Amino acid sequence: MAGPLNYGHLYYFWVVAKEGGMARAADRLGMAVQTVSAQVRALEQSLGHALFKPAGRGVALTEAGIAAMAQADQIFQLGEQLPTAVREAATGQGLRLAVGISDGLPKLVVHHLLQPVLQAPGLRLLCHEGEFDELLGDLALHRLDAVLSDRAAPPNPNLRLYSHRLGEATLAWFAPVALAKKCKAAFPACLAEMPVLLPTGHAAVRPRLDHWFERQGLRPRVAGEFEDSALLAAFGRSGMGAFPASQWSREELLKDPGMRLLGDAPELVEHFYLISAERRIQHPLVQRLLHATHS
Numbered sequence: 001m002a003g004p005l006n007y008g009h010l011y012y013f014w015v016v017a018k019e020g021g022m023a024r025a026a027d028r029l030g031m032a033v034q035t036v037s038a039q040v041r042a043l044e045q046s047l048g049h050a051l052f053k054p055a056g057r058g059v060a061l062t063e064a065g066i067a068a069m070a071q072a073d074q075i076f077q078l079g080e081q082l083p084t085a086v087r088e089a090a091t092g093q094g095l096r097l098a099v100g101i102s103d104g105l106p107k108l109v110v111h112h113l114l115q116p117v118l119q120a121p122g123l124r125l126l127c128h129e130g131e132f133d134e135l136l137g138d139l140a141l142h143r144l145d146a147v148l149s150d151r152a153a154p155p156n157p158n159l160r161l162y163s164h165r166l167g168e169a170t171l172a173w174f175a176p177v178a179l180a181k182k183c184k185a186a187f188p189a190c191l192a193e194m195p196v197l198l199p200t201g202h203a204a205v206r207p208r209l210d211h212w213f214e215r216q217g218l219r220p221r222v223a224g225e226f227e228d229s230a231l232l233a234a235f236g237r238s239g240m241g242a243f244p245a246s247q248w249s250r251e252e253l254l255k256d257p258g259m260r261l262l263g264d265a266p267e268l269v270e271h272f273y274l275i276s277a278e279r280r281i282q283h284p285l286v287q288r289l290l291h292a293t294h295s
Contacts, residue, residue: 005046006042006043006046007075008039009039009040009042009043009046010043010068010072010075011076012025012029012036012039012040012043013039013040013043013051013065013068013069013072014069014072014073014076015028015029015036016036016040016052016059017052017061017065017069017072020058020059020060021057021058021059022036022037022040022058022059024058040052047064047068049062049064050062050064050065051064051065051068052065073141074140074141074142077141077142077143078142081142095120095122095123095124095284095285096124096126097117097123097124097125097126097145097146097283097285097286098126098128098143098144098145099114099125099126099127099128099144099145099146099147099148100128100129100130100135100138100139100144100146100147100148101127101128101129101130101135101147101148102129102130102131102132102135102147102148102149102150102151103129103130103131103132103202103227103228104132104149104150104199104202104203104204104205104227104229105148105149105150105229105272106229106230106233106245106246106248106249107229107230108246108248108249108252109169109246109248109249109270109272110127110148112248113148113166113167113272113274113289114148114289115292116288116289116291116292117285117288117289120285120288123285128144131202132147132149132151132202135147135149136153136159136161136275137159139161139275139276139277140159140160140161140277142277145276145283145285145286146274146275146276146283146286146289147274147275148166148272148273148274148275149272149273149275150203150204150205150270150271150272150273151204151271151273152273152275153273153275159277160277161275161276161277162275162276162277162278162279163273163274163275164273164274164275164276164290165271165272165273166272166273166274166289166290167271167272168269168270168271168272169246169247169248169269169270169272170246170247170264170265170266170268170269170270171205171244171245171246171247171264171265171268171269171270172244172245172247172250172261172262172263172264172265173187173188173191173242173243173244173245173261173262173263173264173265174236174242174243174244174245174253174259174260174261174262175194175236175241175242175243175259175260175262176236176237176238176239176258176259176260177257177258177259177260178239178258179194179195179239179241179242180194180242180260180262182194187262187263188216188218188262188263188265189216189218190262191213191216191218191220191242191262192218192219192220192221194221194241194242195221195222195223195224195240195241195242196220196221196222196223196241196242196243197222197223197224197225197226197232197235197236197240197241197242197243198222198224198225198226198232198243198244199225199226199227199229199232200225200226200227202227203227203229204270204271205244205268205270208268208269209244209268212265212267212268223240223241224240224241233245233249233253237253237256237258237259242262244265244268246270274286274289274290
């Protein structure tokens with residue numbers, strides 16, 4: 001039976017893999033090349049497999065090394081978070097919640113989904129907006145506590161991510177008053193009489209919008225497509241065209257005297273998910289988000 005893992009040996013391996021060679025790793029660590037090499041060999045002996053192979057003037061990972069590196073990355077990423085976690089716990093700074101926000105999510109929807117934890121005493125909320133796939137990678141490496149998205153995580157046995165349904169919201173169509181006044185047809189036919197702004201294909205709701213237009217027999221004139229939902233709404237409010245918005249944005253848009261509600265589209269639904277790296281949620285604030293959804 002193999003003995004306990006020597007994390008010192010694992011760290012030297014990790015640095016060599018990052019640097020791509022023993023000499024570069026030795027320079028970074030301020031140690032002799034022979035010392036670093038010996039530490040790596042000790043790890044290989046304990047695991048029973050070679051982790052590196054020669055590659056030019058440096059080294060490359062073997063298949064076993066790639067598997068080891070994936071685990072080492074997670075271990076040392078967590079280690080980098082340890083001082084902050086200990087400091088915050090010792091000084092009573094409260095709970096830290098790092099959330100990835102898929103860039104297709106409307107900002108008001110994000111605020112609505114996070115509402116159950118915003119009054120938590122000492123909350124330190126870190127929101128990272130980005131591309132869906134990149135956020136899932138950060139979640140798998142435990143750089144994030146959860147990801148909020150408009151779609152579930154795709155099946156991937158290497159990432160082992162779990163999707164939890166948070167809720168859904170129907171869409172409605174809004175337009176600047178100046179454009180709405182020029183239309184003679186009723187909703188939804190009026191959308192064929194004015195320019196329309198839509199989310200790009202990266203948003204999960206875009207295919208549903210395209211199918212909805214087909215079912216209505218409409219061929220809209222698309223004046224703009226936006227990855228960022230806030231930018232889409234901003235251009236719409238400036239007069240560029242009609243646009244769809246979540247029911248959670250409805251109240252804010254109706255307060256704007258320059259905007260008009262064209263009509264509701266209850267068959268158009270956005271779905272929202274919380275994605276975690278663990279099936280059984282441990283983080284108390286992530287637990288609270290899920291509990292508020294199902295209570």
